[in-house]
Amino acid sequence: MVTAPIETRDLCYEYNQRQILDRVSFSLHPGEILGILGPNGCGKTTLLKNLNKNLKPMKGCVLLEGNDLEGMHKKDIARHIASVPQTNEIRFAFTVREIVEMGRMPFQEALRGNSSEDERIVEEAMEQAGVSSMADRYINTMSGGERQRVIIARALAQSPEILLMDEPTLHLDINMQFEVLDLISSLARKRGLSVIIVSHDLPMVARYCDRMILIHDRKVFAEGAPEDILTPGNMRTVFNIDAEYGRDERGNPTVKLFGACRRP
Amino acid sequence: MNRKVTILAIIAVLAVLLFVFILLNLSYASRPLTIGEVWDALTGEGTWANNIIVRNVNAPMVVIGIFVGAGLAVTGGVMQAVFRNPLASPYILGLSSGASLGAALSIVLSISFIPAAICQPLFAFVFCLLTMVLVYGISRSGGSSVRTETLVLAGVAISSLISAIVSLLTYIAPSDEMQDIVYWSMGSLSNVEWEEMAFVIPVVIVGCLIMMTQARNLNAMMLGDAHAMDLGVDVRRVRLYLLVVSSLVVAACVAFVGTIGFIGLVIPHIFRLILGPDNRLILPISFLGGSAFIIMCNYVGHVVAPSYGVLPIGVVTAIIGAPFFIYLLMSRKKEVGW
Numbered sequence: 001m002v003t004a005p006i007e008t009r010d011l012c013y014e015y016n017q018r019q020i021l022d023r024v025s026f027s028l029h030p031g032e033i034l035g036i037l038g039p040n041g042c043g044k045t046t047l048l049k050n051l052n053k054n055l056k057p058m059k060g061c062v063l064l065e066g067n068d069l070e071g072m073h074k075k076d077i078a079r080h081i082a083s084v085p086q087t088n089e090i091r092f093a094f095t096v097r098e099i100v101e102m103g104r105m106p107f108q109e110a111l112r113g114n115s116s117e118d119e120r121i122v123e124e125a126m127e128q129a130g131v132s133s134m135a136d137r138y139i140n141t142m143s144g145g146e147r148q149r150v151i152i153a154r155a156l157a158q159s160p161e162i163l164l165m166d167e168p169t170l171h172l173d174i175n176m177q178f179e180v181l182d183l184i185s186s187l188a189r190k191r192g193l194s195v196i197i198v199s200h201d202l203p204m205v206a207r208y209c210d211r212m213i214l215i216h217d218r219k220v221f222a223e224g225a226p227e228d229i230l231t232p233g234n235m236r237t238v239f240n241i242d243a244e245y246g247r248d249e250r251g252n253p254t255v256k257l258f259g260a261c262r263r264p
Numbered sequence: 265m266n267r268k269v270t271i272l273a274i275i276a277v278l279a280v281l282l283f284v285f286i287l288l289n290l291s292y293a294s295r296p297l298t299i300g301e302v303w304d305a306l307t308g309e310g311t312w313a314n315n316i317i318v319r320n321v322n323a324p325m326v327v328i329g330i331f332v333g334a335g336l337a338v339t340g341g342v343m344q345a346v347f348r349n350p351l352a353s354p355y356i357l358g359l360s361s362g363a364s365l366g367a368a369l370s371i372v373l374s375i376s377f378i379p380a381a382i383c384q385p386l387f388a389f390v391f392c393l394l395t396m397v398l399v400y401g402i403s404r405s406g407g408s409s410v411r412t413e414t415l416v417l418a419g420v421a422i423s424s425l426i427s428a429i430v431s432l433l434t435y436i437a438p439s440d441e442m443q444d445i446v447y448w449s450m451g452s453l454s455n456v457e458w459e460e461m462a463f464v465i466p467v468v469i470v471g472c473l474i475m476m477t478q479a480r481n482l483n484a485m486m487l488g489d490a491h492a493m494d495l496g497v498d499v500r501r502v503r504l505y506l507l508v509v510s511s512l513v514v515a516a517c518v519a520f521v522g523t524i525g526f527i528g529l530v531i532p533h534i535f536r537l538i539l540g541p542d543n544r545l546i547l548p549i550s551f552l553g554g555s556a557f558i559i560m561c562n563y564v565g566h567v568v569a570p571s572y573g574v575l576p577i578g579v580v581t582a583i584i585g586a587p588f589f590i591y592l593l594m595s596r597k598k599e600v601g602w
Contacts, residue, residue: 052493052494054490054493073498074493074498075496075498076496078494078496079496082494083494085488085491085494088488090487090488092487093540093541094486098483098542099487102483102484102487102495103495105480105481105497106495106496108480151491155494
């Protein structure tokens with residue numbers, strides 16, 4: 001059996017005595033795109049932060065390729081897991097290239113500069129994320145969508161096996177949402193990158209994810225292929241909406257949203 | 265290519281400034297000495313008076329200035345990056361008020377069995393560090409993780425409290441002691457002995473080197489804690505480490521020369537305005553820039569006010585530095601983001 005890139009076992013997390021995650025167990029399969037869905041405030045982002053030790057679980061554990069994160073250094077984790085956080089403003093005038101180069105940090109000694117290998121990887125990452133043409137622009141002058149792609153380029157420069165994305169479509173124009181997710185799914189296919197996308201954007205995630213997990217009431221509510229778990233009943237319970245999973249006229253999976261559930 | 269030229273030009277200008285003002289400072293006397301006379305005095309071949317002026321008065325002043333200026337400028341750059349806050353200075357955790365309290369206490373109490381020359385810097389140093397511990401302790405209580413915003417607020421609060429105590433001490437002190445306290449708080453490079461430097465110089469050099477090894481981590485932290493953690497930086501540990509090291513450097517600097525302001529705030533900004541935010545560049549250049557600037561201000565302070573002796577260096581640093589900084593801020597504001 002292949003070891004899961006990431007696996008959680010009975011992960012519990014509390015914040016200010018309030019339980020956020022309750023015995024969450026799941027595993028990510030190699031080369032798949034796994035969507036973690038739930039309404040705002042359900043603990044999706046908290047779960048994601050536990051996966052690369054930005055937060056430490058109160059109980060249970062996270063295994064990275066079979067090794068408990070507990071005993072690993074942040075730097076070692078960053079050699080395997082890259083992350084694209086919800087983009088917020090960066091106020092310092094770093095150039096795009098400088099930001100993407102930071103993706104090589106986990107592989108570099110404190111005082112060493114970039115090797116030619118590093119430079120090659122950085123160029124390739126900028127190429128793949130479509131930001132090569134803006135390499136010398138300042139990050140603080142860019143739009144949310146452009147910044148998002150720069151951060152994706154930085155994550156790719158980490159040459160990760162696992163990519164964590166928090167609400168990747170949130171600040172993007174509609175065409176960019178498709179471009180970014182097309183890019184991610186082609187990377188998953190070509191490079192065997194395993195991806196976890198946290199989102200509440202049902203139609204987009206339904207279209208791009210191989211498998212998904214619904215989080216409800218602090219627990220894993222359902223897990224499986226989109227067509228199996230996105231039942232009208234599940235969507236009503238988790239999101240309180242009236243919706244239906246299906247395929248659009250071109251055959252792509254999608255979720256039709258009819259509206260909020262009427263409360264009885 | 266263009267950027268490399270800019271960097272080299274800046275380094276060259278700073279090196280020349282530093283060199284010229286070291287010479288000018290060394291040659292400062294009732295009648296300015298020639299370079300030949302300075303050289304003779306340094307090698308012990310000059311007249312008796314020149315030897316004393318150059319070797320025992322001017323040279324210690326220059327040396328302490330170089331390291332204090334460098335130490336304050338580098339810690340200022342580090343604090344601005346750690347706190348992602350343009351107003352951060354080496355004193356952001358209330359360190360200057362702590363040092364002032366220590367100095368004021370030693371002046372007012374004048375403990376008889378310890379000579380004042382030792383007591384004052386010792387008190388300043390110890391109170392400086394105590395303040396840092398207090399501010400960090402307050403920020404830590406009521407939660408496991410320490411947020412930078414909490415640290416800044418705790419620093420401001422403690423700093424106002426301690427400043428009030430210093431004002432009170434100044435108010436109740438007899439007039440000559442009062443003058444000592446005020447004069448100390450404006451800073452002076454004079455009256456520092458060679459033995460004292462044996463303490464300051466290693467602390468500044470080692471501290472600045474340690475801070476520079478963290479430059480890349482600081483770059484990541486400037487994007488935000490989440491970004492830095494995703495890139496494998498143990499943010500909490502690095503931040504605490506930098507706070508402790510920078511506090512030691514600041515305490516060593518201010519203990520002997522008083523709280524010289526402005527350098528730590530503005531020198532790193534000036535270079536960031538010109539060269540961008542990369543700390544791998546900003547910290548070493550601030551080291552050079554801080555020392556050149558303080559030596560320059562020290563000389564100006566001597567020349568401008570000969571009849572009074574010396575202008576307090578803290579006054580000169582602000583009067584010279586502020587307008588230049590305002591000019592840069594107005595002309596390059598867009599590119600910095602601040």
